[in-house]
Amino acid sequence: MSLTEQLDRLAAFEPAPYPVVSLYLNTQPNQHGRDSYQTFTRKEFKARQQTYPPNTPERDCLNRDLERITRYLETELQPSAHGVAIFACDAGNLFEAIQFEAPVEDHWLFIGDQPHLYPLARVMSQFPRYAAVLANTHATRILVIAQNAVADTQSIEGVKTRRTSQGGWSQARFQRHIENYHLQHVKDVIDALERIVTRDGIQQIVVAGDPVVLPLLREQMPKHLAEKVVDELNVDLAASSNDDVVKAALESMKKLNERTDREKVEAAVGAYRAGALGVVGPDRTLLALTNGQVDELLITASLAKLGTLKRTPAAAMAVANDAGFAQPAIEPVAAGEAAQADVGTVRLADELVTKAQQTGARVTFIEDASLLEPYGGAAALLRYRI
Template identity: 40%
Template sequence: MALTITSEVEALLTRLSRFEPCGAPVLSLYLNAQPDQRGRDHFKGFLKKELQERVFAFKAPREVRESLEEDARRVEYFLREEIQPAANGVALFACGAANLFETLQTEAPIDTHALYLTPTPHVYPLALLSEQYPRYAVLIIDTNTARIVVFALNARVGEQVVQSPKTARTSGSGWSQMNYQRHVDHERLHHVKEVIERLDLVARTDKIDKIVLAGEERILPVVRNHLSPALSALVVDKLRIDVEAPEHEVLERTLESIRAQQLQSDRQIVAHAVDSHRAGGLAVVGLKPTRRALERGQVHVLLLSAQPQAPSDGTSPAQGETAASGDISVEVADELLRRARQTDAHVRLVEGPELLRGVGGVAALLRFRM
């Protein structure tokens, strides 16, 4: 079984968000599968204790309990026999009564173990994973070589190399030297244009909405000047990275840049939502107005705190709708997220914990007013 890629996560989120309750609980399990210093998984203790205790303590009619027990056995078998060595995060969703058994394995780590027994799949941690490790492209270029690397879920999912003939400026004088320098400039410009054509194809084929430019300072301005308006709008940052830099360095530096840009974008969109709400525009803030807008299909962009109130025991959704901190609970965040995906609203999980705290951890931009 291959590790999951971003498009599969999006498809999985859509399927799970549209799940209809069937009278039996859905077992949603999230595991941090990063190995310890000895190379061993450290989720087995959590699994043995929590899965057995929660299933045993679940109160339901006999046939529902038997179905849940079978779900637990199937989950245990999967974790024992089918975990991939490269997986740092694992998620499973099981409900035999509804013929549901979905799994995800990814190189992106899931921060904490969590187990939920709820009427519908608990998808918030899955959406957060996709948001924290988005799909994006990196172009690393020098005067004759370029790498176009696509990352998603903390892993490289594609790479192309464009190699052009090496050219070098020479010392000298006279018309022959001038002609040679014009030839060098022409070849380098041809190299840039070829790379941009390839980047454009990758962006369209892989549905890229974020691009990081990196490489030699002397050629990056040439690249920027020849990008189409559509490609230029996708560029979020420019970095100095050697074209031969190892993959882990490229991933680490570009992901840090992507997250910094996301935080800046979060600040802007939250400020826009709050200002628009105050002006009576197409926005609402707070739990009740946002929930009502979702029920009416008004929401265009749902803004949710990426750090909602966590369960006290880390195993089940928090009870109640808002926490003492002013943020919504995990349970409510999950409900709102599922409703948004059911109505094809876009969801933004806002990383800065202070950005939405003043409005209860949730806001929305609207398609229309009632």
């Protein structure tokens, strides 16, 4: 199951009158080579248990969840994982564990009435699934990169050709012969790429190649694939490992996001000012999400920079459309990074992300917090106005 499918399934979880545990851990060893997350879980699990009276259904449910999470971390966490997210609610038949190759920035523990999805959506935004095409005229690798690691590799082999003619062929005839081999190889690459893009739902492609093959790729690539190409990497194909490619591709994607983040925020603000397809501010954005109007949610990557709902008509209508947000079934508690923000802010962040997932809106985290700070940390591009 893909990360997107897991996020969709978690977003569909109905708020429960029992504790729902959302745990995010950075499982990378510390500077001494030891895991540090056990200290966090031992301390915080005990502290959170004590927030519920003993011998109550809520406390019993939470105890079972924390025991199951502890067993999972002891027996099923892979040594190669850099992070893990676990969601559990015994009463709601929920137990979902996701191990990441990408790092989780800090430990989070949030207990409420539904899964805490803001950090999971942010990992997806930081480390999207994309394809890297590494091509020369006779051999090509296509890498599917997800969570900062190679998730899949496909090799396409062509005919390795000589530089000069031998035998009785004229140089012009020999050159046409070579060009036909090159063209056929490029067509085979594009066919394979088409299948991978369709299978994995790839939205972005980076390419790298020699001076001969790159023009052929551009010429032969159909429009719907060419529109997904976001950069051409400058890497030595013969000397580059998969890790080298991932590093170069990640740097390319970061630069792309810096540019597109600013463009998207400017588009949403401009559209809002013109009374067109844009809204700004948490209240208007939440209302647009509850109405199903949002095509793309823009939300700050810094939880501390997300504003709160104001006493505005938009906020009142949004809350009226979602009674669960106004009156949570379980009083939320937090530890780790989640505790550094107001609980209401954490719930608002979750509500924005969850509503986006439920309505098929894209979610983009704006890494430069200053871009959205004047607008309370949230904005949206709309499908339509009401």
